[in-house]
Amino acid sequence: MILRSGMKNTLLYSCIVLLFFTAGCAKVEYAKIDDPAYLRVFNNLNYKIGIDNKDEQLPFLTMLIDPEMDQNGVPVSAKIKGDFLDKRDPYAPPYPSHIGSGTSINNPEYPGRENVLVGPVLNGFDLSSWAQIPSGKHRIVFMFRPKNDIPFFNLDPKLKKNVLIDTTIVLDHKEVYTLHVLQKDYDTKRNGIYLRKENFHKLPLSDSSLYVNFYNMSAKGYWQADNDIKGGNIYGKGAIGNGIKDEMNIFLTLYKNANVNTLKITGYSGKYMGRLVRNSDVLEVAPYYNFPLFADATAGGIHTEMWQRFDFLAPGMDITNIPYGPTDMETDGNWASINCLTPFPNYRQWNEIVLPNMIVNIHSGKYNPRSFATVNTIEIVNGNVYLTTIQRKYAPPVY
Known part of the structure; x- marks a missing residue:
């Protein structure tokens, strides 16, 4: 077959482009884990370094699973590494919110x-915030x-000797774990x-x-300690900043609308839920x-502005x-007290913590928005409160 000059040039150009892209693309290798467990890790060490504890290490961490040590006990590699592990965020949403976000390499989980x-x-629950292990x-x-x-293994050897915790864990096949430091x-x-x-x-x-x-995973003796030392008496942390007693009763109140915070839902005004006992050891x-x-009942069954x-x-x-x-x-x-509401334009009390609403409102099908239920965990740790929300997978919106 004889090619015209223009066809020859086009073919040559196409070959060059193909060669360029072939050379410029790196193959990504994915290592399949045959018998995985699912692990999510939070760093709850949230204290400030001051005059009273100036000799303590700043709680900025690296997690190493199955590390290899040299003859001096310095880690040189690990099968799994979680680097730049910073203090956790108050809210862990029902989707991976940190991957590819912002310019910081610090990892809140x-x-x-x-x-x-x-x-x-x-079983319908999205575990994309848990790693396979x-x-x-x-x-x-x-x-x-x-x-x-600087990545951990690139640090000077003298900076890789400060061990916070060295222990052993056992993870069962296809079980879901949350690990807290x-x-x-x-x-x-x-x-x-x-x-x-x-x-x-x-x-x-x-x-x-x-x-x-609910979990109160505060340290033994936290609530009894002097409030001036704890520094909990600041706006945004509420009365819980100074700690709560080791045994408390939990009450729920539901409000119809964030703009009318006095309008409580019938049957859910100060409703007793159960007991909360401080525990940072038992794994139940x-x-x-x-x-x-x-x-x-007046919300209509599609969208509700109720908050908790x-x-x-x-x-x-x-x-x-x-x-x-x-x-x-x-x-x-x-x-x-803890208020879970977003947005909260007309509601804020000096001694209360405000966290996001537990209800997820998103575009779904012909409804924009539609309200969906979630599964939530509230954890209290040394005057800080954390909310983790887990959501089921739902069908994408139809346009």
């Missing part, structure tokens, strides 16, 4: 920004590291880990109800409490007659 294999949709027994080491942008004793400053095997994906949960469970999953997504308030009261206290006002920050650990 693992896997977070790490480009690793993540969990599947398991080979099941079985593992050595796990948390190292203090400098707060800079936290302070166990406020007076001795002893730190440790808290590994919890989750069960939300095994429970017969309804799509028409919201679920929430706390019971889930539930309430209807459309507790507000949780009051924590010491045993013997009456929810209908709390002896503290909206400006009382120091309640001796007897009372604190």
Whole structure:
């Protein structure tokens, strides 16, 4: 076949372009994990370095799973690494929110920004915020590291010797785990880990109800310590910043609308939910409490602006007659509250913590927005409150 001059040039150009793209593209290798467990890690060490604790290490960490050490005990490699592990964010949303976001390399959780294999949709729940880890027994080491942008294994050897935790964990096949690094004793400053095997994906949960469970994982002796030392008495942390007692009762109040915060939903005004006991050691999953997504019958069954308030009261206290006002920050650990609402244009109290609403409102099908129920965990750690929301997979919107 004879080609015309123009056809020859076109063919030559096409070959050059193909060669360029072939040479410029690197093959990505994905390592399949045959027997995975699913792991999510939070760094709850949120203390400030000051005059009283100036000799302590800044809690900026690297996690090493099954590390290899040299003859001097310095890590030189690891099967799994979670680097730049910073303090966790107050809210962990129901989707991976950190991968590819912003310019910072600091990681508020693992896997977070790490480009690793993540969990599947398991029994309808999206586990893409959990990393796949080979099941079985593992050595796990948390190292203090400098707060800079140098990867851990590129640091000077003398900066890779500061071990925070060195322990062993066992992960069962296809189980879901949340691991916390936290302070166990406020007076001795002893730190440790808290590994919890989750069960939300095994429970017969309804799509028409919201679920929430609670943990007080504060250090022993935190709430009894001097408030001036703890520094909890600041705007944004509320009365809970100074800690709550080791045993509290939980009460729920549901509000119809963020703009009219006095309008409570009938049957859900100071409703007793259960008991909260401080525990940073036992690995049992706390019971889930539930309430209807459309507790507000006037909402119409598609979209609701309902939001949630949780009051924590010491045993013997009456929810209908709390002896503290909206400006009382120091309640001796007897009372604190959390409001879950977004947006909150006309609502803010000095002594209360505000977190996002547990209801997810997104475009779905012909509805924009539509309200969906979620499964939630509220964790209290040394005057800080964290909300983790897990959502089921839903069909994408139809345009």
